[in-house]
Every structure is written in C-alpha cells, then in structure tokens.
Amino acid sequence: MKQTLRDLAEKLGCSLLGDGSITVTSVSSLQSATSGSLVFVEDAQYLDAVLRSSAAAVIAGDFAAGHKASKPLLISPQPRLIFARAAKLLRDPDRNREIHSTAIVPASAKIGKNVDIGPRASLGERVRIGDETTIGPGSAIGNDTIIGSHCRLDANVIIYPGTTLGDRIVVQAGAVLGGEGFGYVRDSQTGHYEQFPQIGCLVIEDDVEIGANSTIDRGALDETRIRRGTKIDNLVHIGHNVQIGQDVVIAAQTGLSGSVTIEDNVIMGGQVGIADHVRVEAGAILGAQSGIPTKKIIRGKGVVFWGTPARPIREYLKELAFLSRSAKKDR
Numbered sequence: 001m002k003q004t005l006r007d008l009a010e011k012l013g014c015s016l017l018g019d020g021s022i023t024v025t026s027v028s029s030l031q032s033a034t035s036g037s038l039v040f041v042e043d044a045q046y047l048d049a050v051l052r053s054s055a056a057a058v059i060a061g062d063f064a065a066g067h068k069a070s071k072p073l074l075i076s077p078q079p080r081l082i083f084a085r086a087a088k089l090l091r092d093p094d095r096n097r098e099i100h101s102t103a104i105v106p107a108s109a110k111i112g113k114n115v116d117i118g119p120r121a122s123l124g125e126r127v128r129i130g131d132e133t134t135i136g137p138g139s140a141i142g143n144d145t146i147i148g149s150h151c152r153l154d155a156n157v158i159i160y161p162g163t164t165l166g167d168r169i170v171v172q173a174g175a176v177l178g179g180e181g182f183g184y185v186r187d188s189q190t191g192h193y194e195q196f197p198q199i200g201c202l203v204i205e206d207d208v209e210i211g212a213n214s215t216i217d218r219g220a221l222d223e224t225r226i227r228r229g230t231k232i233d234n235l236v237h238i239g240h241n242v243q244i245g246q247d248v249v250i251a252a253q254t255g256l257s258g259s260v261t262i263e264d265n266v267i268m269g270g271q272v273g274i275a276d277h278v279r280v281e282a283g284a285i286l287g288a289q290s291g292i293p294t295k296k297i298i299r300g301k302g303v304v305f306w307g308t309p310a311r312p313i314r315e316y317l318k319e320l321a322f323l324s325r326s327a328k329k330d331r
Contacts, residue, residue: 001025001092005057005072008038011089012082015065018072024056027087038074038090040083059083097134112149124161136173145178148206160218166206172234174213178202181217181224181240181258196220198240205229211236211252220258233270245282257294265301273308286310 003011006020025036033039033055040059041050047067050058057072058064059079067073076082097116099105104122112130117123118137127141130149135141139153142161147153151169159165160178171177183196200219204226210216211234218224220240226232227245233252238244242256245264254268257276266280269288274280278292283301291308292298298305304313 001090003090005074008086008089009074012074012076012085014059014082015075016072017065017069017075018057020072022056022072024090026090027083028055030055038083038086040079042079059086100137103135118155130167142178154212160202163202163204163218165204166208166228168207169204170209172210172212172214175210176215177204177210178218179215181220183220183240183258200224200240202226208232214238217242217258227264239276251288287313 002023002025004020005016005022005024009016009020024038028034028037028039030039030050030053033053035054035056037055038057038059039050039053039055041047042061044063047060047064051070055071057074059074059076059082061079062075062077064073065075074082097114099117100119102119103117105111105117106123106125108125109123109127112133114132115129116134118135120137121135121139123141124143124145126144129147132149133147133151135153136155136157138155139157141159142163144162145159146164148165148167148169150167151165153171154173156174157171158176163178180198183198184193185196186193198218198220200222202216202218202224205228207229208226210232213234214232214236216224216226216238217240222241224238224240224242225244229246230244230248232250235253236250237255239256239258241259244262245266247264248262248266250268251270253270254272256274259277260274261279263280263282265283268286271289272286273291275292275294277295279297281297281299284298285304287304287306290306290310292310298310300312305311306313307316
C-alpha cells in the first residue's frame with residue numbers, strides 16, 4: 001500500500017527531513033531493502049551504512065536530526081516503535097472480505113460490517129462480532145461469545161461459550177480460549193477425584209495478542225481476565241481464575257496455575273512455571289525457566305528473578321558462584 005513520506009510523517013507524528021513526495025510501499029531489513037522500502041536505524045554509528053542502502057527512506061533517532069542525508073529521514077526518539085507502526089500503515093488491506101459459503105452462521109448471530117468468516121468456520125447461537133473482524137478457516141465460536149471490532153482470529157481457533165473478547169485482539173492458529181480449568185476435589189474415602197465446577201467465564205480486554213496453540217481457561221466460579229495490551233507467545237497455558245494485568249509479556253511454553261495474579265508490566269521469559277495462588281507484583285521480570293512455588297509473592301519493579309525457587313538474579317548468581325567454588329575445593 002503506497003504512502004508518501006509526508007503522509008507517513010503526519011500519521012506517525014515524526015519530523016520529516018527531505019522530499020516528502022517520495023512514496024514507499026513496504027518496510028524491510030537493511031539487507032533486503034529496495035527502492036520502495038522504508039528501513040530504520042537506532043544507533044548513530046550505523047546511520048551512514050543505512051544511508052548507503054537501496055532503501056527509499058530511513059526512520060532514525062534524534063541523533064540524525066542535524067545530519068545532511070542523501071535520503072529522506074523520518075526523525076523520532078523511538079525509531080523501532082515508529083517502524084512497527086509504519087509497517088501497519090503500509091500493509092495491504094484485505095479487499096476480499098466475505099462470509100464463506102461453507103461457514104455456519106446461525107440467524108441469532110449479530111455480525112458487524114465488513115466481517116470476514118473463513119471456510120468451515122462455525123458460530124454458535126447469539127454470537128456477536130464487531131466490525132472489520134476476521135474469523136479464520138475451521139474456527140469454532142461457542143454460544144454467547146462476544147468478539148469486538150478489528151480482531152483477527154487465525155485458522156482453527158476454538159472459543160468456548162460465554163467468552164468475551166475486546167477490540168483489536170489477535171489470536172493465532174490453534175489457540176483454545178475459555179476451556180474448562182484443571183480443578184478437582186478428592187474423595188477422602190474412595191481416593192477418587194471429581195471435577196470442581198468450572199462455570200465461570202473468560203474476559204480478554206482490548207489489544208491483547210495470543211500466540212499459536214496457547215490455552216486460556218475460564219474461571220471456576222468467577223472469571224479469568226487478561227487485561228489491555230498483554231502479549232502472550234505460543235504454547236502458553238493460563239489456568240482458571242488467573243488475573244493478568246496490563247501490558248504483560250509472556251514468552252513461549254510458560255505455564256500459570258490457577259488463581260495466579262500477575263500485575264501490570266510484568267515480563268516473563270520462556271518456560272516459566274508458576275504454581276497456584278502466586279502473586280507477581282508490577283514490573284517484575286522473571287527469567288527463562290524460573291519457578292515460583294505456591295502462594296509466594298514476587299515483588300521488585302525492574303528486578304530480574306531467576307532460578308527455582310525464583311529469587312533476585314544477584315542472589316542466584318552468588319549461589320552459583322559459591323557452589324562452583326565448593327565443587328573445586330572438593331576435587
């Protein structure tokens with residue numbers, strides 16, 4: 001989708017240096033840049049190399065503001081972020097939006113404007129879908145589900161009944177949302193297990209993204225809630241009654257047990273394991289493969305925690321150093 005640099009600068013809130021009438025059609029890496037490409041640079045030492053590339057224009061940091069450049073520059077204090085936003089503006093619109101003839105859409109469903117529903121997708125009764133939303137092939141949407149506007153559900157997404165999704169949500173292929181949680185009660189006389197009621201709901205707020213084959217369970221009696229702007233990688237499991245704050249980042253293969261609370265702006269590396277009733281307070285950072293035992297509280301904005309049980313990385317590294325010295329002494 002063609003955009004002039006002048007239009008891009010206005011939409012992105014950038015300063016423009018150079019010819020604003022030049023058009024770009026895509027973003028690219030430096031190596032694959034063409035005469036229609038837009039690239040970015042975050043470090044002043046690489047600016048000259050970027051300017052020698054085949055790209056039509058460059059998004060650069062404030063360091064380039066006084067530079068006499070051979071190419072037009074879009075100046076921003078956050079060039080990587082502006083590059084990401086430019087990519088969305090340059091993406092070709094989907095012009096072939098339709099409800100496929102093989103999709104199942106009951107009369108009770110309420111479908112917004114310009115909605116795309118793919119082959120063999122199935123909608124339950126009383127489903128509501130907002131404007132400009134895409135439902136991928138083979139997806140199954142349960143009864144009474146609400147999906148907001150400008151959402152994208154890829155192929156074979158399963159959404160259980162009563163789930164609510166906000167606006168601008170992305171759900172990649174194979175994800176399962178709103179399934180029954182893993183909660184059982186043991187009969188002390190027989191030793192058998194019986195399922196505790198899993199009759200709550202799942203609420204996912206605006207601008208959340210969920211990776212492929214991830215699963216998020218509904219609440220047992222109340223709700224599981226994922227708040228605005230959280231980003232969830234592939235193969236993540238989130239148990240029943242979990243509460244996740246705003247702008248949380250969760251990397252692949254992480255597992256959260258039931259009734260966990262994750263506050264705003266927490267970052268989790270890959271393969272983190274969190275037991276039930278844990279609270280991770282705002283801004284904490286959990287390194288890859290960290291483990292947190294049941295009912296623990298992790299606090300420390302900007303503090304990196306590592307190991308099992310997770311503790312501040314300085315403590316963890318001191319312990320490793322001590323064990324290493326002890327092992328050498330024993331030789």
